[in-house]
Amino acid sequence: MKSFLFILLFSGLGIIVSGQSENQPPLYNLGFEEFLPNTEILKDWKLKDGKSIPDESFSLDNEIKHSGKQSLLIDRTAGVLNNYNQQFNIKIDVNCNVRVISGSFWIKTEELTDPVCIWLYMEDADGQKVKEFLFPVVNIYSPGLDTLSANAEWKQFFLNSCYIPDDAHNAFFGFSFTGNGKVWIDDIELFLDYKTVQNFKKQPRFHYKAFKDTKEFREGSGIEIDKVTPLQIESLSLLCKIWGLLKYYHPSVASGNYNWDFELFRILPDYLKLKNKDSINDFLVNWINKLGDVPLCYDCLNPICKAFKNSPDSILIRNKECTDESLNFKTWLPDLDWINDKRSVNDTLSQLLNYIKINRFQGKHFYVSLGNHISVPYFLNENWYDQFSFPDTGYRLLCLFRYWNIVQYWFPNKHLMDEDWKVVLNQFIPKMVEVKDDIGYILATEQLIGKIQDSHALIMQSNYNLLNRYRGIYYPPVSFRFVNNEPVVLRIINDSLAKTSNLLRGDIIKRIDGKKTKEIIAENLPNLPGSNYTTQLRDLAERLLRNNNKHSELTIERNGKLLNVKLQRFRPDKWSEILPFNYQCSHILDSSFFFIKPGIGYISINAIKSNQVDDVFSQLKNSKGLIIDCRIYPGENPVRKICDYLYPDEKIFILFRFGNEYYPGLFANYSSSINPITAGKKNENYYKGQVVILCDEYTQSQSEWTIMMLRQAPGSLVIGSTTAGADGGMTMFYLPGRIFTGFSGISPLNPDESETQRIGIIPDIEVKRTVTGIRDGVDEYLEKAVEIINAK
Numbered sequence: 001m002k003s004f005l006f007i008l009l010f011s012g013l014g015i016i017v018s019g020q021s022e023n024q025p026p027l028y029n030l031g032f033e034e035f036l037p038n039t040e041i042l043k044d045w046k047l048k049d050g051k052s053i054p055d056e057s058f059s060l061d062n063e064i065k066h067s068g069k070q071s072l073l074i075d076r077t078a079g080v081l082n083n084y085n086q087q088f089n090i091k092i093d094v095n096c097n098v099r100v101i102s103g104s105f106w107i108k109t110e111e112l113t114d115p116v117c118i119w120l121y122m123e124d125a126d127g128q129k130v131k132e133f134l135f136p137v138v139n140i141y142s143p144g145l146d147t148l149s150a151n152a153e154w155k156q157f158f159l160n161s162c163y164i165p166d167d168a169h170n171a172f173f174g175f176s177f178t179g180n181g182k183v184w185i186d187d188i189e190l191f192l193d194y195k196t197v198q199n200f201k202k203q204p205r206f207h208y209k210a211f212k213d214t215k216e217f218r219e220g221s222g223i224e225i226d227k228v229t230p231l232q233i234e235s236l237s238l239l240c241k242i243w244g245l246l247k248y249y250h251p252s253v254a255s256g257n258y259n260w261d262f263e264l265f266r267i268l269p270d271y272l273k274l275k276n277k278d279s280i281n282d283f284l285v286n287w288i289n290k291l292g293d294v295p296l297c298y299d300c301l302n303p304i305c306k307a308f309k310n311s312p313d314s315i316l317i318r319n320k321e322c323t324d325e326s327l328n329f330k331t332w333l334p335d336l337d338w339i340n341d342k343r344s345v346n347d348t349l350s351q352l353l354n355y356i357k358i359n360r361f362q363g364k365h366f367y368v369s370l371g372n373h374i375s376v377p378y379f380l381n382e383n384w385y386d387q388f389s390f391p392d393t394g395y396r397l398l399c400l401f402r403y404w405n406i407v408q409y410w411f412p413n414k415h416l417m418d419e420d421w422k423v424v425l426n427q428f429i430p431k432m433v434e435v436k437d438d439i440g441y442i443l444a445t446e447q448l449i450g451k452i453q454d455s456h457a458l459i460m461q462s463n464y465n466l467l468n469r470y471r472g473i474y475y476p477p478v479s480f481r482f483v484n485n486e487p488v489v490l491r492i493i494n495d496s497l498a499k500t501s502n503l504l505r506g507d508i509i510k511r512i513d514g515k516k517t518k519e520i521i522a523e524n525l526p527n528l529p530g531s532n533y534t535t536q537l538r539d540l541a542e543r544l545l546r547n548n549n550k551h552s553e554l555t556i557e558r559n560g561k562l563l564n565v566k567l568q569r570f571r572p573d574k575w576s577e578i579l580p581f582n583y584q585c586s587h588i589l590d591s592s593f594f595f596i597k598p599g600i601g602y603i604s605i606n607a608i609k610s611n612q613v614d615d616v617f618s619q620l621k622n623s624k625g626l627i628i629d630c631r632i633y634p635g636e637n638p639v640r641k642i643c644d645y646l647y648p649d650e651k652i653f654i655l656f657r658f659g660n661e662y663y664p665g666l667f668a669n670y671s672s673s674i675n676p677i678t679a680g681k682k683n684e685n686y687y688k689g690q691v692v693i694l695c696d697e698y699t700q701s702q703s704e705w706t707i708m709m710l711r712q713a714p715g716s717l718v719i720g721s722t723t724a725g726a727d728g729g730m731t732m733f734y735l736p737g738r739i740f741t742g743f744s745g746i747s748p749l750n751p752d753e754s755e756t757q758r759i760g761i762i763p764d765i766e767v768k769r770t771v772t773g774i775r776d777g778v779d780e781y782l783e784k785a786v787e788i789i790n791a792k
Contacts, residue, residue: 027198028090030188032060032072044090045072045174058088066106066154066186074175074183077111087119089174092190094122094164096202099380100369101171103159103190107183109152114179118159122168130168134176135159135461153607154186155635163380166211194371208256208366210381218387221265221394225272225433232272233429235280236397238344239271240425242284244405245336245353247367248664249360252292256366261383264401265394281346288352297359303662304329307370308674327671330753332415334665335408338422362662368410370661376729376745377410377659384734389466390438395736399445400425400432403735407452409664412657412728412747413757417453424451438737439470443527445739450529453758454743455700455726457529461740472546474569478503480544482537483769486510487517487544490774494570502565503556506775510562511555512545520544531725531758538697538724545569596782599624600789603642605706610638617645617687625690625789627782628710630703631720639706640679645687646713647680653709656728657747669753679709690792691716692785695761700724705748707761717788720781721768723760 029044036043042053042060054060058074065071074088094101101120109116120133164171173190177183190197228236246253247260267287274280299306305322324331339345339353369378382402388395404425407414414421431444442462449457459467477494478501480487489507492498509517521540530536545552545567552567592607593616601620605628608616620626628642654677660666691713699707699720704727711718731745747757765784773780 028092028190030090030190030198031068032070032186033068042072045088046091047088053088061184064108064184066108066184068186071108071184071186074177074185076177076180077182087121087174087176089119089121089172092171092173092192092197093169093202094171094192095125095169095205097205098164098192098200098202100194100378101159101162101164101173101190101192102194102378103173103188104156105159105188106154106156106186107152108154109184110182111151112179112181112183114177114181116183117176118157119172119174119176120159120162121172121174122165123170123172124167125169130165131162133162153609153635154184163382165381166205166207193369208381210256210259210366213259213262217262217265217394220388220392221268221398223265223268223272223392223394223397225393228430228433231275233426234344235271235274236429237422237426238280238338239284240401240404240429241338241408241422242288242353243401244408245339245356246288246291247405248365248409249356250288250291251294251361251363254361254365254367255363256381258291260367261398261402264398268394268397277344277346281349285349285352288356294356294359297362299362300358300360300662303660303666304331304668306662307658307660327668327674329668329671331669332667334663335414335421336665360663365661368661368664370659375658376731377661378731379406379410379733382733383736384738384740385736386738388737390441391736393433396432396435396441397429399441399735399737399739400428400448403445403448403741404428406733407743410659410731410745411452411454411743412659412667413454413744414452416755416758417451419451421451424448438466441737442467442470442739445735445741446529447527449741450527452529452743453531454529455531455535455724456728456730457741457743459739459741460732462738469548471543472548472569474547474550474571476545476567476569477501480509480541481769481774482534482541483508483771483774485518485521485537487541488769488771488774497568497570501554501567502563503554503567504558504775505777506558506771508557508771509544509554510557511553513552517544532722532760534697534722535700535724535726593619595619595623596627597786597790600786601626602782603628604632605630605634605637605639605703606632607635608638608642609636610641613638613641613645620687620689623689624792625692626687627692627694627785627789629694629782630699630707630710631694631696631781632698632703633700634702634706637702637706639709643679643709643713644681644683646691646710646716647683648686648714649682650678650680651712652676652678652751653712654705655749655751655753657749659745667747669749679712687713690789692788693718694781694785695720695723695763696781697722697724699761701727701730703727704756704761708748708750708756711761717765718761718763719765719767719784719788720763721766725756725758725760727756727760 029042032042034043035041045053047053057076058072060070061073062070118135121129122131124130175185192200243264248254252258253260271283274283302322302324304324304327309322336357339357340350367380367382369380371378385391385395391399408421428448435441435444442459446459449459477492477497478489479491479493481490487509489503489505492505511517512520524540525536528536528539530539547569550569554565554567556563556565591604592609592612593601593603596602601623603616603626655669657667657669693707693710693716695707695718700723704723707718710716726744727748728744728746730742732740732742734740744757750756767781767784769780
């Protein structure tokens with residue numbers, strides 16, 4: 001039997017939910033270790049058509065596995081193509097008072113040609129579909145930092161929280177795989193309300209009133225307007241702020257008594273007709289009063305202490321007298337000054353809103369949960385309305401209202417944004433109203449998302465894959481990297497087409513179909529979410545020459561001379577053909593450890609395995625130095641085990657800023673003295689060689705906090721260029737039209753409380769790519785690391 005510790009945050013830090021004991025029999029066969037009695041049929045798992053496993057495509061592999069006796073192998077190599085495009089799954093009973101399902105699993109791939117997705121399907125008591133989710137794990141059409149390549153070693157993936165509708169009785173968790181190749185899956189962990197399914201204690205389901213109000217606006221909101229007046233912009237801006245405050249503060253709304261999306265549609269027609277401030281304020285006061293009484297709150301003080309005392313991880317203060325003031329945390333209060341802005345809010349409305357703020361809801365929220373009270377926020381009961389690819393005006397305004405308020409109350413880095421979030425709201429009201437088609441809607445949404453300046457804030461899925469089809473199904477035969485703000489050919493990914501297109505490594509792209517690349521950059525940057533300019537350029541490099549046309553005219557610069565060439569694009573068959581990580585040196589992907597020079601070791605954080613670490617440091621004994629390459633997303637990432645060899649003592653390496661469910665919009669930097677997060681151990685024989693850590697703009701999220709841990713090693717040096725500046729645990733949610741997005745739900749800080757979001761990891765020694773280095777196949781980062789170690 002396999003035991004586990006599940007780490008709730010993407011970054012691998014934070015709240016640990018304990019797994020089952022070794023003596024308790026598992027309720028579900030998540031490790032593929034159990035069979036039906038006296039058979040070789042896998043217990044619990046079925047194909048979608050009800051057939052048992054194994055069959056011709058699905059089998060158990062007792063040689064290649066992550067742990068235990070075996071893993072599940074899906075083999076779709078040539079000649080083994082039965083059950084093509086069929087999901088397999090395990091059924092989980094969710095007919096109880098459970099709100100979210102989440103989990104993780106380990107996956108390994110070989111020669112894949114098509115996407116692999118997590119499949120989550122929910123049905124009601126009659127077996128009818130209630131919800132269906134597909135999340136890409138391996139995605140050859142839209143590569144990203146958190147998806148897997150066509151040939152990859154074991155890597156852990158996480159299923160972020162998906163809400164369970166009130167009428168769902170069964171959830172089917174599994175995988176969908178089309179095309180050719182092999183996939184191994186092992187060590188699945190599933191959680192209901194952040195507790196393992198293996199010992200989840202079911203309670204009778206509480207039926208929220210909001211779930212009874214689901215049909216009236218299924219076909220549309222009924223609201224269609226072409227333009228908004230200046231007065232309507234101001235009044236809709238005020239409505240958005242009040243709608244969001246009531247959603248998270250008013251007890252009748254926050255507890256799930258109203259379908260808050262539909263309540264917006266009910267009031268909008270009359271609200272849009274109002275002509276002056278007085279009528280707008282009177283309307284809002286009457287609307288709020290109809291929602292029900294707000295009782296006095298006798299437990300609204302000290303929300304930070306309250307979160308700590310209700311969290312199982314905060315042992316230090318749980319049984320002590322505590323005030324928020326005594327904690328002396330750096331805090332950011334909710335941005336609610338608009339409540340007292342007399343230009344738009346009269347005294348009656350202002351007093352009412354202030355009363356609700358002071359006596360805000362303190363119970364279990366219907367629309368959001370912070371797990372064990374100190375974690376990333378998980379957004380619940382936010383319908384994706386996938387029946388629309390181009391929602392009507394009401395639903396587009398709902399998209400804006402929902403996103404704006406989720407950021408307003410739950411984004412821990414709002415104070416780091418360049419623009420005032422309230423100003424952004426006013427900018428996007430006319431944008432959302434005036435878009436003309438489905439592409440216009442999703443591009444406006446992407447531009448809105450870009451305003452929060454977070455490299456985690458991407459559109460990861462849209463209805464009918466609209467965004468990816470808009471960007472283009474044809475790819476260039478080369479990859480790019482920006483050097484001195486210009487796109488430079490870095491890697492040849494299709495030799496024949498690159499030759500036909502007359503493109504070589506080191507070529508600088510000056511014009512595309514007659515337009516200067518500088519102009520293209522300026523046009524695209526507003527739609528590119530990114531924590532900093534360097535990361536925006538990184539992401540633009542992947543999109544720059546994608547298109548729905550097979551050919552383009554390019555002007556390139558080669559060795560100081562301008563040349564005109566005709567680009568020929570291709571439609572990729574394999575993920576590896578459009579691999580997004582722009583590395584020209586294969587060792588970053590292929591080698592876990594080797595000596596790059598005599599006495600100088602090299603570790604790729606992507607490839608190193610936990611079971612290799614002891615042997616690696618045995619080989620490194622008495623070596624001059626060690627290079628740890630973090631210019632790629634980690635694989636298994638045994639960084640804590642590595643730090644046991646690098647540290648002489650246990651050290652605090654990171655702090656966090658969290659939100660607060662008892663006072664939405666409040667954020668606090670949590671002190672190391674209260675909730676310390678450490679790495680390393682007492683080790684007099686720690687590694688004494690020079691440690692050099694490599695980073696660049698592809699160093700993001702888990703890679704960044706990995707460096708934060710590694711750089712605590714005595715005398716270590718970080719060299720390279722600006723990282724992505726998004727290293728917090730990610731939270732995700734849906735917007736109307738099946739738009740799936742997210743952001744950094746917590747904010748990691750350096751031990752001195754200095755920011756990492758947007759800033760990234762600041763290298764001790766800056767190294768940048770050069771056109772000459774790219775042309776000559778030189779890795780300047782590695783060369784500098786070797787130079788530093790040899791100089792010691």
